[in-house]
Amino acid sequence: MAAAKRSFIMEHLRKSHMIELLAKGSRLDGRSLLDYRPIDIKCNIIQKANGSAQVSLGNTQVIAGVKIEVGAPFPDTPDKGLLVVNAEILPLASPYAEPGPPDEDAIELSRVVDRGVRESGMVDLSKLVLIPGQKVRAIFVDVSVLNVDGNLIDATSYAVVSALLTTKMPELEVTENGEIKEKSNLIPLPVSSIPVSVTFARIGEAMVVDPDSEEEAVMDARITLTTVGEGHLCAGQKGLAGGLTYEQIMFAAETAKIKGQEIREIIKKAISGVG
Amino acid sequence: MSKLINDGIRVDGRRADELRPYRLEVGVLKNADGSAYIELGKNKIIVAVYGPKEVHPKHLSLPDRCVLRCRYHMSPFSTDVRKTPAPSRREIEISKVIREALEPAILVGEYPRTAIDIFLEVLQSDGGSRCAGITAASLALADAGISMYDLVVACAAGKVDGTMVLDLSDIEDKEGEADMPVAVMPNLNVITLLQLDGILTHEEFKQGLDLALAGCMKLYEAQRKALMERYFKTALNQQQEVE
Amino acid sequence: MPEVKRKYVIPGELITEGNYRLLANVLKRENKFYATRVGLAEYGQEGVRVIPLTGPYIPRVDDLVIGKIVDYSAFVWEVDINSCFLAYLSAKSVYGKNFTPGQESLVKKFDIGDLIAAVVTAFDRTRDPILSVSGPGLGKITKGEVIKISPTKVPRLIGKKGSMIRTIESGTGCKLTIGQNGVIVVVGRPEGIIRAVRAIRLVEEEAHLADLTQKVQSMLGINQSE
Numbered sequence: 001m002a003a004a005k006r007s008f009i010m011e012h013l014r015k016s017h018m019i020e021l022l023a024k025g026s027r028l029d030g031r032s033l034l035d036y037r038p039i040d041i042k043c044n045i046i047q048k049a050n051g052s053a054q055v056s057l058g059n060t061q062v063i064a065g066v067k068i069e070v071g072a073p074f075p076d077t078p079d080k081g082l083l084v085v086n087a088e089i090l091p092l093a094s095p096y097a098e099p100g101p102p103d104e105d106a107i108e109l110s111r112v113v114d115r116g117v118r119e120s121g122m123v124d125l126s127k128l129v130l131i132p133g134q135k136v137r138a139i140f141v142d143v144s145v146l147n148v149d150g151n152l153i154d155a156t157s158y159a160v161v162s163a164l165l166t167t168k169m170p171e172l173e174v175t176e177n178g179e180i181k182e183k184s185n186l187i188p189l190p191v192s193s194i195p196v197s198v199t200f201a202r203i204g205e206a207m208v209v210d211p212d213s214e215e216e217a218v219m220d221a222r223i224t225l226t227t228v229g230e231g232h233l234c235a236g237q238k239g240l241a242g243g244l245t246y247e248q249i250m251f252a253a254e255t256a257k258i259k260g261q262e263i264r265e266i267i268k269k270a271i272s273g274v275g
Numbered sequence: 276m277s278k279l280i281n282d283g284i285r286v287d288g289r290r291a292d293e294l295r296p297y298r299l300e301v302g303v304l305k306n307a308d309g310s311a312y313i314e315l316g317k318n319k320i321i322v323a324v325y326g327p328k329e330v331h332p333k334h335l336s337l338p339d340r341c342v343l344r345c346r347y348h349m350s351p352f353s354t355d356v357r358k359t360p361a362p363s364r365r366e367i368e369i370s371k372v373i374r375e376a377l378e379p380a381i382l383v384g385e386y387p388r389t390a391i392d393i394f395l396e397v398l399q400s401d402g403g404s405r406c407a408g409i410t411a412a413s414l415a416l417a418d419a420g421i422s423m424y425d426l427v428v429a430c431a432a433g434k435v436d437g438t439m440v441l442d443l444s445d446i447e448d449k450e451g452e453a454d455m456p457v458a459v460m461p462n463l464n465v466i467t468l469l470q471l472d473g474i475l476t477h478e479e480f481k482q483g484l485d486l487a488l489a490g491c492m493k494l495y496e497a498q499r500k501a502l503m504e505r506y507f508k509t510a511l512n513q514q515q516e517v518e
Numbered sequence: 519m520p521e522v523k524r525k526y527v528i529p530g531e532l533i534t535e536g537n538y539r540l541l542a543n544v545l546k547r548e549n550k551f552y553a554t555r556v557g558l559a560e561y562g563q564e565g566v567r568v569i570p571l572t573g574p575y576i577p578r579v580d581d582l583v584i585g586k587i588v589d590y591s592a593f594v595w596e597v598d599i600n601s602c603f604l605a606y607l608s609a610k611s612v613y614g615k616n617f618t619p620g621q622e623s624l625v626k627k628f629d630i631g632d633l634i635a636a637v638v639t640a641f642d643r644t645r646d647p648i649l650s651v652s653g654p655g656l657g658k659i660t661k662g663e664v665i666k667i668s669p670t671k672v673p674r675l676i677g678k679k680g681s682m683i684r685t686i687e688s689g690t691g692c693k694l695t696i697g698q699n700g701v702i703v704v705v706g707r708p709e710g711i712i713r714a715v716r717a718i719r720l721v722e723e724e725a726h727l728a729d730l731t732q733k734v735q736s737m738l739g740i741n742q743s744e
Contacts, residue, residue, distance in 0.1 A: 009588050009598075012631040014664060046399050047317065049352040059305045063398060065352020088360055091346065092323035092394045094306050099346050099394070101361070142351035142360065144396060146321065147304050308574070327574055327602040338644070380529075382554060387643045389602045417529050420573020420670065422543065422554040425530030462530040462552070499528055506556055506571050507526045507726070 007096055010217040018218065022206040028214060029058075034255060036210045039263065041158060041270035043166040051167025051189075053270075055159040058212060059149035062087075064141055064159035068169045070130065070180060071138040081128025082138035085114035087145065087156050094148040108239070113143075113157045113197070116226035116235040120195035123164060127190035130174055137169070139189070150212035153224050153237075157197040158267060165191055165271045194267055195234060196260040197226040200252050207248055209259060223249065225256035229264070279447060280436045286447070287316075291440045294430070294490050299411065299497050301418050301505040309419025311501070313411035316444055317401035319353075322411045324419040326391030341386035345374035347408060349397040369405050376409050376429065376458040376468035382422040391421060402448035403431045406456045409468065410494055417502055426498055427467055429458035430490035432483035434475060439482040441490045453479075457487035461495045522562035526726075527553035539565030557670075558726050571726055575601045575669035575699040577647040581638045584659070584697035585649065587628045592619035595628055597636070597649060600666065600699045605647040607636065612651060633659040633703070635695055655695070662695075662705035665715055667722045669700035674725040675718065682721065685731060689738030690714040713738060 018028050026032055037058030046052035051066035073080060087110040091099045102110070117123070128137040141160050145152060168186040175181055201211035201219035211219055220242030226235040233253060238244065244252075279286055289295070295316035304310035307323035314320075330336035347370040351358050362370075377393065393415070395408040406429035413427040433443040434453040448454055453473025459466050475483065527533060533544065533551045540546050543555045544566050553559055557570040577583070577599065585597035585605060595607040609624055610617045628634060635656050636649040651657045667675065675696060676683050683694055692706030692714045704714045717734050724730055 009586065009631055011586055011633050011664060012629070013633055013659065013662065015631065017663070046319070046352055048355060048399050048401075052352065061304075063350070065350060065398075067352050067357035069357060086351070086360065088350075090348070090394065090396055091325075091392070092304065092307065092310075092321065092396055095325055095328070099348075140351065140357050142357075144350045144398070146396075147306055149305065309572070329603055386602070417556050418572060420555060420570055423529035424545065424552075424554065426528065460530065462532070502528045502556055503526065 008213060008217050010214055014214070015218055018214070019204060022203060022208070027208065029212065033206060033208045034259065036259070036263070037212070039158065039266050041162050041267065043162055043271055043273070049163075050169050051163040051165075053159045053162035053166070055155050055162065057151055057155040057158070057210065059147055060151055060155045060212075061147040062143055062145045062152070062155045062159045064143045064156070064163040066163045066167045067140045067142070068167070069138045069140070070135055070172070072134065073129070073136040078133035079129055080125040081136040083114075083118060083123055083125060083141070084139070085117060085141045085143070085160055086110050087113065087143040087152075089145045089148065089152070092147075093145045097148065108237075109152055109156060110143075112153055112224060112235070112237045113160055115237075116157055116195050116197050116224075117141075117160055117164070120193055120226065120228045120234040122161070122191055122193050122195055122228075124190040124192070130172060130180055131178060135174075135180060137172075139164075139167075148213065150214075150216045151199050151210050154197050154199045154210060157195075157226070158263070161194060161196070162267055162271055164189060165194065165267070193228045194264050195226050195228050196263045196267070197224050197235070198252075198256040198259045198263070199224040200255070202242060202244060202248060207251060207255075209255065223252050225252055227257050227260040231257045231260075278436065279450060280438055280440075285435070285440065285444075287444055291438055292486060292489065294442045294493060295444065297494065297497060299414065299501040301414050301501045307415070307419075309415040309417070309421070311411040311414035311418060313407050315401075315403060315407040315410075315442075317399055318397070318404050318407045319399040320395060320397050320404060320408050320411055322396075322408065322415040323394045324391065324412070324415040324421070325394075326419065326421070327386040327389035328392070330388070330390045336388045336390070339387050340383040341381075342390045343374055343378050343381065343383065343393070344390055345370050345377070345393045345395070345412075347373055347395045347397070347405065349400055349404075353397045353400045372468060372470065373405060373409055373412065377412055377416065377427055379465065379467045380413065380423045380425050380427045380460050381416065382424065385422050391416075400445075402443050402445035403456070405429070406431050406458065409458050410498065414498055414501060418505070425460035425462045426495065427458050427460055428491045428495045428498060429456060429468060430487045430494060431456040432487040432490070434473060434479060434483070439479055439486060441486040453483075455480075455483045455487065457484065457491065459488060459491050461492060522560050522564075524558055524560050526557075527559045527568060528556050529554055533559040533566055533568070534561045541565040541567030543568035543570055569726075570670045572668060573670050575599070577601055577603070577605070577638045577641045578698070579638055579641060581698040582696075583636055583638060583649070583699040584664075584695065584701035584703060585634055585636055585699070587630050587632045587634065589630065590624045590628070592624070593617075595624060597634065599647065599649075599697075600669070600701055601647070603646045605636075605638070605649050607634070607649045607651065628658060633664065635659055635697070635703075659695075659703055662703040663711050663715070665702050665704065665718060667700050667702065667718060669698065671722045671725045672696060672698055672700060674730070675702075675721050677731070682731060682734065685734055685740065686714055686717045686738070689735065689740045690717070
């Protein structure tokens with residue numbers, strides 16, 4: 001037998017209790033189907049980073065840090081800066097997390113969050129060019145997951161977005177002989193719009209938002225939809241082996257817009273406290 | 276004229292024998308069996324302990340004691356210049372050194388055929404992170420209820436512009452002449468970590484050791500307070516005499 | 519009346535000095551006694567010991583435990599008993615000595631995710647814990663709410679001769695099955711279960727404090743007896 005990844009096994013008793021409650025529109029922790037757990041966002045906690053944010057979504061806890069460097073652009077996009085999002089599920093975070101290179105879950109997490117940020121156009125990469133074709137700003141957003149209790153995608157996404165929105169970098173100028181000089185003042189990233197991801201779990205026929213660990217252990221399918229301010233969708237990812245009906249997807253799209261707006265207000269509040 | 280010390284005052288305003296500001300907290304992660312968090316200067320380090328637990332594959336376990344595994348890792352955003360996520364040779368050496376600093380304190384014979392995992396993550400680094408990590412790791416082990424002979428507490432001394440000082444900051448670490456991390460089991464007075472990087476006379480070495488051990492005793496008081504706060508707070512609040 | 523002295527201790531701390539018997543979680547060096555755990559140290563006529571306030575569940579023979587089936591093979595179930603080792607329940611112990619692998623599919627009796635009340639029949643430093651479900655009240659748990667507490671708090675939850683568990687049961691109308699491994703099953707009506715869970719959490723939080731029985735009684739609205 002191939003060594004399967006160890007994972008959390010839900011007790012049948014608890015699972016039947018959960019299914020019973022879902023039929024009545026509520027969940028094991030008392031939430032209704034469309035309630036998020038308490039979201040707490042603290043920005044600027046890592047002073048050495050250009051930007052940072054710590055996010056708790058219930059007991060799920062992540063920290064994102066932004067580091068900005070100067071480097072060469074990708075050959076096929078000489079007129080754009082670089083943006084790289086990388087998440088690591090630390091062995092600290094769960095008894096089922098192993099130290100080592102990122103596995104498929106961690107890689108999917110990084111790439112889904114990356115797409116949500118990139119496709120929204122939240123950071124105008126064309127404004128990060130210093131010398132076209134030669135020198136651009138490279139933005140690295142690294143996320144360390146500290147405690148896993150479900151819905152890493154949303155927690156990671158809110159941390160990355162909050163960190164980027166509060167990032168400060170030294171202003172750079174290009175001298176006549178092509179040198180890059182650092183000036184003394186700090187400027188923000190060229191950011192507009194706040195993409196917000198909303199993740200759903202399908203458990204039987206019920207669609208719930210913000211699944212915790214126990215709900216993830218029994219869910220049949222998962223879908224994440226990211227919206228930007230005007231309600232347009234800019235990224236999506238369906239996960240797990242189960243399927244979703246057309247109605248369920250349209251319901252998710254509608255709900256993602258509404259919940260997205262609620263959470264956007266939470267993010268706005270969190271970043272407004274920062275200088 | 277010295278750059279790092281002027282009239283006995285260091286770059287950050289401290290005297291030679293002063294620790295940077297610090298803060299310790301126990302029980303900060305929900306999933307871990309034990310956890311702790313430390314800030315020392317700009318260092319921010321979080322530690323999780325998982326264990327005792329089964330070893331996979333089984334042939335790696337020991338019949339009469341636990342296997343201790345330790346991973347010291349720096350988050351990419353923790354340093355001035357971004358660090359790639361993959362473990363560096365430095366992190367691997369520090370992981371070993373931390374494990375060997377903590378192992379003497381653990382009653383390993385009480386947990387045969389198991390493993391105890393210690394994970395340290397540096398969220399922000401500011402010189403002396405291995406010492407701060409050891410100090411927090413020892414709290415995380417106590418939080419997990421692992422039997423120990425004593426706590427372990429660590430602190431670094433060093434030489435800066437010819438003067439022996441306590442608790443090197445990042446810039447003192449980079450530009451000073453010597454760096455000496457020390458870890459000790461405070462009640463037993465047994466040293467479990469000693470490293471030296473730089474040249475010291477015999478006299479300077481003794482001075483450094485004395486400084487480091489004094490710093491350790493101050494941090495030990497903070498460790499004790501943090502455990503009391505986490506476990507006995509309700510009693511202390513009610514100011515009760517235990518029946 | 520023999521006096522028992524108490525103090526809060528952390529690992530490595532000196533508890534007392536003198537001619538005492540050495541009990542749990544204490545080390546003796548010369549004539550001095552030191553704690554090896556975070557907890558409440560007690561010393562007196564009986565000896566010196568530390569009651570830990572945190573720590574793993576280490577199985578003991580005859581312990582009642584509540585475990586979760588996590589895997590099975592042709593002849594044994596693997597059971598998670600919230601300890602550092604997986605425990606094993608043999609098909610032979612359930613179906614009888616004449617059981618042969620392949621005769622019955624184990625999943626029909628206990629499936630992955632099922633909870634069982636079992637007794638530890640063997641455990642020592644050289645092998646994994648062995649369980650048995652032969653006995654009254656043992657076997658698959660079919661109803662109730664499951665709650666987990668630190669195994670170090672179980673003695674306090676049971677109380678002297680079961681006094682605390684009886685207080686909670688009579689005050690809530692629920693039945694509690696308490697595993698030594700910190701897993702508890704509460705059976706009763708929904709309102710009773712909510713109150714029982716609150717009482718259990720109170721005991722877990724304040725296990726080391728005095729007057730706990732009175733606090734639980736007043737939380738449950740029971741008249742306190744003299």
